Amino acid sequence: MPEMPEVEGLRVFLEGSIVGRTVTRTELAAFSALKTFATPITALQGMDVDAVRRHGKFLDVEVGGLHLIFHLARAGWLRWYDELPPRPAKPGKGPLALRMGFDGPGFDLTEAGTQRKLAVYVVDDPAEVPGVAALGPDPLGEGFTAATLDEILQSNARTQLKGVLRDQKNLAGIGNAYSDEILQRARLSPFKLAGSLTEDERAALYAAIRADLLEAIDRAAGLPPSELKDGKRSSLRVHGKAGQPCPTCGTTIAEVSFADSFLNYCPGCQTGGKVLADRRMSKLLK
Template identity: 55%
Template sequence: MPELPEVEGLVRFLSGRTAGRTVAAVNVGAIGALKTFDPPVDALVGTRVVGASRHGKWIDLTTTGPHLLVHLSRAGWLRWSDSLPTTPVRPGRSPLALRVRLDDGSGFDLTEQGTRKRLAVHVVAEPTDVEQVATLGVDPLSEEFTTEHLAGLATAKNQQIKGLLRDQRSIAGIGNAYSDEILHAARMSPFALSARLDRAELERLHGIIRDVLTAAVAEADGKPAAQLKDAKRRGMQVHGRTGQSCPVCGDVVREVSFADSSLQYCATCQTGGKPLADRRMSRLLR
């Protein structure tokens, strides 16, 4: 799933290529991806693109008319073309969910692979018209995200720290991959309870959140959309590296699997050398 750094990279890439251009056509390829009907998607046609911005993991294409808000979910992606195909878009089983053509023939396709379709497209007057955007928590790269803010979130609800990092209503933009990376860098168990973290641990975690995300955004900045996925994979220390060696200590990277996801961690770096039990089979080893 694209997370804050990749979405930020897409937004910067998109803004640089669309700002000032006029939307010439919008074609829906997957009816299920379009979550709104008023204003209609055709209301974008003829508007001028002001730019693109990010709300957590949401892409916001801002025009002189409505906003086009997109959540790529797990298997969605944005594919840019300097010259889009002119063949008609026909709804069907194609990965194509939406095509946006600009007045110079360039534009982008929103695509989604797999059978579980979760990509979401909203055409709205304001971004906060979408509940998931209106209820987003603090952006971890904003000035509002201080150690004190993190401490308040940690003590408000005693939960596993990985769950807190992934909770979009608490902290917007971090998902499964970067929560693994942050906790590995912080040498912290993914199942440590947030309310039990002391001030020193919270300060270290806050700094690492900023450092990991800032470095990932810098790596994504300026890269074409087609290169962002590979750049993300290359930067991972533990996420997606089950069975490989931890680049910090050399121990094997381990995995805990859930019904529809998994996490990766290093026992030596994060849990005092104790492997965590697979949550499908038993409770966490303590």
């Protein structure tokens, strides 16, 4: 799933590629992806792109006062074309959800697998998108301080840290992979209750959030969309690395599986050597 650093990488790429260009093609191939109907997506045609912004994991393409907002969900991605295929996109059972053209170049929004959770919105105001309106603070925003994190932890005192970090109402943009990375850097168990952290542990968590996300964004800077996912995978320390040695302490990285997801952690760095029980039916990752 693309998380804040990859979405920010897409934002920077699109900002340099389509701002100032005119929308010439708007071809919806998966009707279930479009979640708004008051303004048709074809209303964007003929207008210039004014800006590209990010709200957590949502991308926001501002076009003539309207906002094309999309969320790539777990299996979605953006495929860029320096020159779009001339043949119009057709509705079907393939991965293509939306094709956007801008005087020659453009992009496809695609979604792998059978689940269809990629979401597209055309609105007058980003706040009209429920997921955007409900977002918590951006952990790299100027207003996100150590005190802000303390308030979030206290208001979720009986919730495990992994769940706190992944809840978009608490923090905008962190998902499954970077929550694992952050907790390993902070040397905190994913199952530790948010309200049980000491002052030093809260400080370590705040520093880890900032450091991991900033480093990931720096790595993503300048990469085209086709390279962002591989760049993420190759840079992760623990997520997706079960059975491999932890790069920090050498302990074998462990995994906890759930019904539709998993988490990875280092027993040596995070749990005092204890291997956590596999809570496959846990509701931690709701």
